[in-house]
Amino acid sequence: MAVTIRMTRMGRKKLPFYRVVVLDSRVRRDGRCLEVLGTFDPLAATGGLNLKVDRVDEWVSKGATVSDAVRDLVVRARATA
Numbered sequence: 001m002a003v004t005i006r007m008t009r010m011g012r013k014k015l016p017f018y019r020v021v022v023l024d025s026r027v028r029r030d031g032r033c034l035e036v037l038g039t040f041d042p043l044a045a046t047g048g049l050n051l052k053v054d055r056v057d058e059w060v061s062k063g064a065t066v067s068d069a070v071r072d073l074v075v076r077a078r079a080t081a
Contacts, residue, residue: 005059006067007040017041020051020070022059040073051077
């Protein structure tokens with residue numbers, strides 16, 4: 001099973017809110033996830049990023065691939081920590 005770390009969209013129309021999730025790469029964007037690793041709110045004034053970087057590292061060590069958008073969020077989370 002190929003596992004991917006990517007974002008799933010939540011919220012309503014014109015007010016996006018994202019969850020950073022781990023799921024099988026064959027599952028659709030908003031499908032069933034294995035684990036929720038954090039959240040990202042692009043409209044928040046104070047960054048809006050809440051991410052468990054240690055869990056991301058653990059999944060990557062197990063062979064999970066990370067999407068480009070989530071990779072940028074991980075870099076930003078490490079810079080603020």
